[in-house]
Every structure is written in structure tokens, then in C-alpha cells.
Amino acid sequence: MTFHIGAKPGDIAETVLLPGDPYRARWAAQKFLENPVLVNEVRGMLGYTGTWRGHRVTIHGTGMGMPSMSIYANELIRDYGAKTLIRIGSAGALQPHVKVRDVVLAMASSTTHTPSSTIFREMQFAPTASFDLLAAAHKAAQGKATTHVGMIHSSDTFYNERNDLFDQLQRHGCLAVEMEAAELYTLAARYGARALAVLTISDHILTDEALPAADRETSFGAMVDIALEAAFA
Ligand SMILES: O=P(O)(O)O[C@H]1O[C@H](CO)[C@@H](O)[C@H]1O
Numbered sequence: 747m748t749f750h751i752g753a754k755p756g757d758i759a760e761t762v763l764l765p766g767d768p769y770r771a772r773w774a775a776q777k778f779l780e781n782p783v784l785v786n787e788v789r790g791m792l793g794y795t796g797t798w799r800g801h802r803v804t805i806h807g808t809g810m811g812m813p814s815m816s817i818y819a820n821e822l823i824r825d826y827g828a829k830t831l832i833r834i835g836s837a838g839a840l841q842p843h844v845k846v847r848d849v850v851l852a853m854a855s856s857t858t859h860t861p862s863s864t865i866f867r868e869m870q871f872a873p874t875a876s877f878d879l880l881a882a883a884h885k886a887a888q889g890k891a892t893t894h895v896g897m898i899h900s901s902d903t904f905y906n907e908r909n910d911l912f913d914q915l916q917r918h919g920c921l922a923v924e925m926e927a928a929e930l931y932t933l934a935a936r937y938g939a940r941a942l943a944v945l946t947i948s949d950h951i952l953t954d955e956a957l958p959a960a961d962r963e964t965s966f967g968a969m970v971d972i973a974l975e976a977a978f979a
């Protein structure tokens with residue numbers, strides 16, 4: 747048991763899928779895992795452990811934003827021994843060719859700040875996915891969803907007041923914006939774990955098209971499939 751996770755030692759698998767939304771964790775565990783058992787509900791941040799094709803897997807919510815992701819990723823890696831962490835999140839598209847419901851595999855993520863910025867001081871650290879997971883996810887995605895691989899942005903805000911920043915990101919090829927991947931990649935690098943973000947486009951920054959909350963909670967099956975296949979490739 748840690749400050750934020752009530753699971754007993756051994757309750758958490760070495761492979762952890764991480765949606766921001768705890769209800770997406772419940773939906774994905776019930777739909778994809780055999781014998782899912784609730785291992786955490788502290789603060790309503792649901793975590794389940796079960797098996798997928800014989801492999802133990804935990805699916806655990808992270809909440810929204812990098813400070814919340816940082817708390818869960820730190821405790822999962824340092825206290826429970828998680829070794830492969832795959833975010834299964836939603837994101838807003840920043841390019842015209844990236845459409846709602848497409849999947850984005852985040853090769854790298856830019857930021858303005860992360861919870862780790864204080865330790866890097868003047869350095870602009872490059873948070874990057876684990877190549878083996880990225881390559882396996884790319885292969886697993888074939889035939890499951892229209893998939894894009896590239897750079898994303900992890901923002902500290904959902905309600906952006908700086909459209910000029912999004913203009914520059916779009917101009918430099920950034921595919922999508924979300925709020926957690928960069929800190930996950932940074933912590934995985936620090937502690938020698940593997941990490942990837944598999945994202946489903948829930949809305950389009952350029953057109954304002956958006957999926958309803960129920961779809962964001964439960965209709966993102968392709969990314970869960972891709973994440974599970976990549977984890978055990
Ligand atoms: O759907 P999740 O995984 O929560 O991800 C995205 O959705 C939230 C904002 O609505 C942020 O957490 C962002 O990163």
C-alpha cells in the first residue's frame with residue numbers, strides 16, 4: 747500500500763495500462779481482461795488486475811495532467827515494480843490529416859513544463875517512447891485503426907489561452923495534444939522502465955469536432971488491443 751494506491755504487494759502486474767479516466771480503466775478491464783480484480787479505489791482512482799492471453803496485466807487510472815500521472819507512475823514503478831507502462835489516452839488532433847477516432851502512437855512529446863522540469867533546470871529534456879514498444883504497437887495497429895506515428899505535445903492546460911503555441915506546434919508537425927505522456931516517458935527513462943502512449947483522437951483542435959463523454963469512456967477498443975499486443979510482442 748502506498749500513499750495513493752491501496753493494492754497489496756504483488757497485486758499490481760509488471761505490465762500496466764494507464765488511462766486518464768478511471769471509468770475507462772474499469773471498462774477496459776471488464777472488456778479485455780480475464781478475471782479482473784479491483785486492486786485500488788483510493789480517491790476513486792480505479793485499478794484492476796487480470797490476465798490477457800495468460801499474461802498478468804493491471805489497468806489503472808492516472809487522473810488528468812502530469813502532476814497526477816507523476817504520482818501514479820512513481821508509485822507503480824518504485825513501489826510495485828511496474829516495468830512496462832502504456833498510456834491509453836484521448837487526445838486532440840492538431841493536423842488536418844489526423845481525424846477523430848484515429849490512433850496516434852506518440853514517438854516523443856514536447857512540453858512547456860513537466861513535474862520534472864525543476865530537476866532538469868536549463869535542460870530541454872526530450873521525453874521519448876521506448877522503441878521496442880513503439881515498433882510493436884505500429885505492427886499491432888495494422889488493420890485495427892488509421893494510425894499515425896510522430897510527435898505530440900503534453901500540455902498543462904486543457905483550456906488553452908495560447909493559440910500561438912498550437913500554431914507553432916502544428917507548423918512543426920505535432921500530431922496531437924494531450925496532458926500526460928511526457929511525464930510518463932520521463933519517469934520511465936529515470937527508472938529504467940518501458941513506456942509508450944497509444945492515443946485515440948477524441949476531438950479536433952482545428953475543426954472543433956468532438957466525441958461525447960460516453961464514447962471517450964468506452965469506445966476506444968482499438969487502442970487497448972494495440973497496447974496489449976505491443977506489451978507482449
Ligand atoms: O482521456 P485521458 O486519458 O484522460 O486523456 C486526455 O483527456 C484529459 C482531458 O480531457 C487529459 O487527461 C488528456 O490527456
Ligand SMILES: O=c1cc[nH]c(=O)[nH]1
Nearest residue numbers: 836837838923924925
Ligand atoms: O488534452 C486534451 C485531450 C483531448 N483533447 C484535447 O483537446 N486535449
